[in-house]
Amino acid sequence: MVQWQRQKKGTPGNTLPVTFLGEAGVDSGVIRKEFLTNLIDEIEKRLFEHRGHQSGKSPIYSLSDLEKGFFRTAGEVFSVSLAQGGPAPCFLRQWCFDYLSAGDLDEVNLSKDDVDDAELFELIQKVEEETDLSAWTDAIISCGFTGIIKPENKEAIIRSIVLHATLRLIPLLKQLRKGLQVYNFVDILEEHLGLCQHFFVLSVVDDDYKLITLMETPFP
Numbered sequence: 624m625v626q627w628q629r630q631k632k633g634t635p636g637n638t639l640p641v642t643f644l645g646e647a648g649v650d651s652g653v654i655r656k657e658f659l660t661n662l663i664d665e666i667e668k669r670l671f672e673h674r675g676h677q678s679g680k681s682p683i684y685s686l687s688d689l690e691k692g693f694f695r696t697a698g699e700v701f702s703v704s705l706a707q708g709g710p711a712p713c714f715l716r717q718w719c720f721d722y723l724s725a726g727d728l729d730e731v732n733l734s735k736d737d738v739d740d741a742e743l744f745e746l747i748q749k750v751e752e753e754t755d756l757s758a759w760t761d762a763i764i765s766c767g768f769t770g771i772i773k774p775e776n777k778e779a780i781i782r783s784i785v786l787h788a789t790l791r792l793i794p795l796l797k798q799l800r801k802g803l804q805v806y807n808f809v810d811i812l813e814e815h816l817g818l819c820q821h822f823f824v825l826s827v828v829d830d831d832y833k834l835i836t837l838m839e840t841p842f843p
Contacts, residue, residue, distance in 0.1 A: 624693055627700065659703070663700060663701070666712075669683075671683060679715060679825070680714050681715070681739045684791055694798040695798045695802040696802060698800060698805075701803060702804075702805035703805060705822060706805075713823055718733060722793065722797075723803065723809075724816055730789070733786065735785050738789065739788075743766070746763070747785070750777055
């Protein structure tokens with residue numbers, strides 16, 4: 624990703640030439656696809672997380688990666704891959720895609736199931752299960768809850784944790800969205816929302832054939 628950022632001879636919008644050191648061969652598209660497949664796989668592992676067996680992923684909260692511009696680079700890679708025959712980054716949570724496509728988020732639809740951070744999800748479980756919440760007072764306050772910490776307020780406390788866990792990721796998604804501006808892809812997202820969703824969100828109701836058919840559809 625750092626090497627991607629250092630390129631001086633072209634822009635992400637140009638055709639991506641790829642050569643693997645120590646390997647002979649002219650890139651007719653196959654090598655480029657292999658490179659993009661490996662890169663997106665590593666981006667998924669490095670910058671995104673999911674909880675348990677959840678299929679969708681959200682960004683790992685990292686101000687360091689934000690400062691380095693890695694999420695913008697990830698967005699550029701996603702755009703280039705979709706436009707130049709590479710794989711789709713179909714591993715995002717629905718709410719993350721909703722923000723990428725609209726540039727805004729309706730937080731009313733967020734729930735504890737959208738929380739991928741292990742520590743914050745564990746905090747939600749503790750609030751749900753325990754009657755004495757004094758041991759988690761500091762953690763609850765750090766999530767922005769300003770009411771009285773008592774069992775009667777569990778629902779409001781959990782809501783604060785959910786919003787804290789998800790809304791703090793907006794700057795990361797915002798940077799990712801900037802990277803998607805390559806090929807004006809954000810405009811394409813808005814215009815072809817239904818089609819593009821399958822490139823970013825792997826729905827459990829979609830079979831492989833439908834996903835493959837969508838991937839073979841010419842890029843708008």
